[in-house]
Amino acid sequence: MNKKPTTYWKTNLKYLAILLTIWFVVSFFFGIILAETLNQYQIGGFPLGFWFAHQGSIYAFVILIFVYVYLMNKLDKKFDVDEV
Amino acid sequence: MSAQTWTYILVGVTFLIYIIIAIITRAGSTKEFYVAGGGVNPIANGMATAADWMSAASFLSMSGLIAFMGYSGGQYLMGWTGGYVLLALLLAPYLRKFGKFTVPDFIGERYYSKNARLIALICALFISFTYVVGQMKGVGVAFARFLNVPFDTGVLIGIGIVFFYAVLGGMKGITYTQVAQFCVLIFAFTVPAIFISLQMTGNPVPQLGLGSKGTDGVYLLERLNQLSVDLGFDAYTSIDRSNLINMFFITGALMFGTAGLPHVIVRFFTVPRVKDARISAGWALLFIAILYTTAPAVAVFARTNIIDTLSNSSYADVPQWFTNWENTGLLSFEDKNNDGKIQYVADENINELTIDRDIIVLANPEIANLPAWVIGLVVAGGLAAALSTAAGLLLVISTSISHDLLKNYLRPDISEKGELFAARVSIAVAVMAAGLAGLNPPGFVAQVVALAFGLAASSFFPAIILGIFDKRMNREGAMSGMIIGILFTASYIIYFKPQLGGPGLPEDFWWGISPEGIGTLGMIFNFIIALIVSRLTEAPPKEVVELTERIRTPRGGSQVSSGQMH
Numbered sequence: 001m002n003k004k005p006t007t008y009w010k011t012n013l014k015y016l017a018i019l020l021t022i023w024f025v026v027s028f029f030f031g032i033i034l035a036e037t038l039n040q041y042q043i044g045g046f047p048l049g050f051w052f053a054h055q056g057s058i059y060a061f062v063i064l065i066f067v068y069v070y071l072m073n074k075l076d077k078k079f080d081v082d083e084v
Numbered sequence: 085m086s087a088q089t090w091t092y093i094l095v096g097v098t099f100l101i102y103i104i105i106a107i108i109t110r111a112g113s114t115k116e117f118y119v120a121g122g123g124v125n126p127i128a129n130g131m132a133t134a135a136d137w138m139s140a141a142s143f144l145s146m147s148g149l150i151a152f153m154g155y156s157g158g159q160y161l162m163g164w165t166g167g168y169v170l171l172a173l174l175l176a177p178y179l180r181k182f183g184k185f186t187v188p189d190f191i192g193e194r195y196y197s198k199n200a201r202l203i204a205l206i207c208a209l210f211i212s213f214t215y216v217v218g219q220m221k222g223v224g225v226a227f228a229r230f231l232n233v234p235f236d237t238g239v240l241i242g243i244g245i246v247f248f249y250a251v252l253g254g255m256k257g258i259t260y261t262q263v264a265q266f267c268v269l270i271f272a273f274t275v276p277a278i279f280i281s282l283q284m285t286g287n288p289v290p291q292l293g294l295g296s297k298g299t300d301g302v303y304l305l306e307r308l309n310q311l312s313v314d315l316g317f318d319a320y321t322s323i324d325r326s327n328l329i330n331m332f333f334i335t336g337a338l339m340f341g342t343a344g345l346p347h348v349i350v351r352f353f354t355v356p357r358v359k360d361a362r363i364s365a366g367w368a369l370l371f372i373a374i375l376y377t378t379a380p381a382v383a384v385f386a387r388t389n390i391i392d393t394l395s396n397s398s399y400a401d402v403p404q405w406f407t408n409w410e411n412t413g414l415l416s417f418e419d420k421n422n423d424g425k426i427q428y429v430a431d432e433n434i435n436e437l438t439i440d441r442d443i444i445v446l447a448n449p450e451i452a453n454l455p456a457w458v459i460g461l462v463v464a465g466g467l468a469a470a471l472s473t474a475a476g477l478l479l480v481i482s483t484s485i486s487h488d489l490l491k492n493y494l495r496p497d498i499s500e501k502g503e504l505f506a507a508r509v510s511i512a513v514a515v516m517a518a519g520l521a522g523l524n525p526p527g528f529v530a531q532v533v534a535l536a537f538g539l540a541a542s543s544f545f546p547a548i549i550l551g552i553f554d555k556r557m558n559r560e561g562a563m564s565g566m567i568i569g570i571l572f573t574a575s576y577i578i579y580f581k582p583q584l585g586g587p588g589l590p591e592d593f594w595w596g597i598s599p600e601g602i603g604t605l606g607m608i609f610n611f612i613i614a615l616i617v618s619r620l621t622e623a624p625p626k627e628v629v630e631l632t633e634r635i636r637t638p639r640g641g642s643q644v645s646s647g648q649m650h
Contacts, residue, residue: 009636016173023169027162032332035155036323044295045303050321053158054150054380055291058165058373065172065366072177073359081637083357 008079015071019064027057087450090460091231098268098464099245102471105264106249106257114504117254118185118483119353124259126360130367132259133351135266135468136476137164137342137368138375139215140222143269143469148444151383154312154320156331158380163335165369165376167342170545172365175343176352178552180361181635185353186480187346187544188488194551195559196628198493203566205488207543208346211536212477212484213518215347219474220522225442226466236523242471243519250475250482251512258475259354265468270374272465273445277378280385280452290381308384311391316430320384326596333601340607341537344545347480358638386444389451394437395428402426405450414440478518482511535577538599542569542606550614555632561618569610576602 030038035049043051076082111117124132142164150157182190187208192201220239227238249257274290281293285304298304309319318324342348351368352361393403399417409415416438417426428437446466449458486507491498498506543566550557550565577599580588590598597605623629634640 012636019173020169023166027166027335028332031158031162032328032335036325039321039323044292045297045305046295047305047321049323050155050158050305051295053155054161055294055377057162058377061165061169062366062370062373064169065362065369068173069359069362069366072362076359076638079637081639083359083638083640 008075008081011075012072015068015075019068022060023064026052026060031057085456087456087459088232090457091463092460094457094460094464095231095467098264098468101264102245102249102261105261106253109257109260110252111254111256111504114487114500114507116256117504117507118479118487119350120254120256120259122354123356124354126355126364127367128263129259129351129355129360129364130371131266132262132354132472133348133364133368134371135262135269135472136351137348137372137473138269138469139473140219140226140466140470142375142379143273144222144226144445144466145442147379147382147386147448148441150380151387151444152441154318155323156327157383159331159335160338161376161380163338164342165372166335166339167348168365168369168372170339170343171348171352172362172369174549174552175349176361176365177358177638178635179349179548180352180355181358181638182631183353185350185487186483187349187548188484189492190551191544191547191562192488192492194628194631195547195562196625197559197563200559200563200566201488201492203563203570204544204547205484205493207539207570208484208488209481211345211540212347212480213521214536216474216477216481216514216518217521219470219477220518222470223467223474224522226446226463226470239519239523242467242474242522243515246471246475246478247512247515250478250515251508254507254511255350255354255479258472258479261475262472265472266371268468269465269472270371272461272468273375273382274378275461276449276452276454276458277382277385279454279458280389280448281381283452284385284388290378290385294381294384304384304388308388308391311388311395315391315395315428320387330593330596330598330601333597333604335601337537337541337601337603337607340541340545341603342540344540344543344548345536346484346540346544347476349544349548350480350483351476382445382448386448386451389448390439391428393451394426396425399424399426403451405447408450409443409447412443414443474518478511478514481514482507485510485514535574538573538577538603538606539570541603542573542610546607546610546614550611552632552635554615554618555629556618556623557614558618558621558624560621561614561616564617565610565614568613569606572609573603573606576606 031053035053038049039047041048115121146160149160179190184190188201188204191204192198220242223242224235224239227233227241228235249261277290278288281290282288284298285293285296287293287296294304296304298307305321309321312318312320352364355361355364399419406415418436420436426437427434429435446462449462486503490506491503546569547562547566550562578584579586580593580599
């Protein structure tokens, strides 16, 4: 019982670290810090930095949550801590 | 039929639906009153959360704000959505496993302290109350403009409706009403956007229309950039380099604040299982994203349309909507050079047109010549947004009083029936108080919303995160962190807000950070202080460490909570 939750928790923390890094990069980094540089590139009619600040980061947020749910449901089953 | 008739019909029908739902789903126990019985389907909860979250400000004001801010408006778009990632990954599942009713419940038990519960309670009350007053005002404004009733009557109708379904239904009634309100508001927001996107770009999806070419074959954003520069404004998509640090901090304060707002957190107590709490946050953000990715498109369409229709046109030939809004005083024209034409330019001395940003969404269908029923639909949507947010906030206020204050602080021996009665009485009182404050809003209310987010970010967010992720975190650490975070954030905001009587000047902002963004720094201070103090003081008791371990795994959540609740 003692060993299992520790590995479970560590894996959870690893997922969090990866997903929250992406969360930070798409919004604070691409949308703000790097926006001016990215604005030199276009996707369709959007300057790229502007797109991240007004559209792209929001799409990324939604995807991040669903990926997390998928990963955690699998992890819960693997460590047999899921709910009935 | 006229827009006026359509408005009466659509508002009347939607209100009738809300009332019928409230009667069908009325609450019979405290558990139903506080957390809708804990059995809400995750998709329904996602819709209710979205309606709870998207207020009159999101629906009516945000697009207008962005239309006049351009790129920098992204701070609201990212700030008011990014917090849901934090909620889903760091808070919702664990708080659901904890399985109680409120945020002060968690703070009080995890930090084994009645005083910690009291601090959390006061913060929750303050945050929710400032927020709800703005909603009541929004209801009054929408009624006043479109139903031609005085502002006061508008607020009173709003109080009546919320009173009915919140007092009767508690969280259960509110949740299912919010599901209906979400459908109304999202339909009302996207329909005009789709029409206008088709008109201007030929693409029915506003998010894609925003990046498409207009009827003249030029990209819409490129054209708006050109128009703006010609009139002396900054290009719409250009980046204000001097504002980037401030924008970074504001975005952060809004995100961390979102994740710390009690009326948002409590929504994740209403679903049956931990995995439902996770997925429910995903649905909530998906539903919110529909509006939040459409809003920047609406902003660009409206700004372009306004410049096209009005700039350098003759005042004698202005369209009907211009005159309508002129009558409300929210739009005004002053012919400074007496040439009979409208000069709309950046230079204050030459500019002759003043537009209140709040009218963009309401006026948009008229500006784009959409059919009359669309205008009625937008009003019904704006009211749905204001009412759903108000109801969710009022519930937090009443729960704080009947559950946190009465049951857990003053009279622990109160019976289930007595507590339910107290909950109904306190929500009734809260509705009236919010309505009265909305009738005569103290001038500082709009300013205080910055304080609500700042306080949520600098108090609750770190205290909850540390309570889950740091087993060694103790009462002393969490409380000193919260107190320092709140004191720092509140002092900075009050000092630099002239509307709150502060003497501070913008040129003295620390690193250019405005009061709206200071919550991020307050949060960092909270984390640092809490970690240092906790390591220098006694470790938390064994049963609290066990509680922390228990909330980290999903299994057993539903059993534990139902056992303790009945």
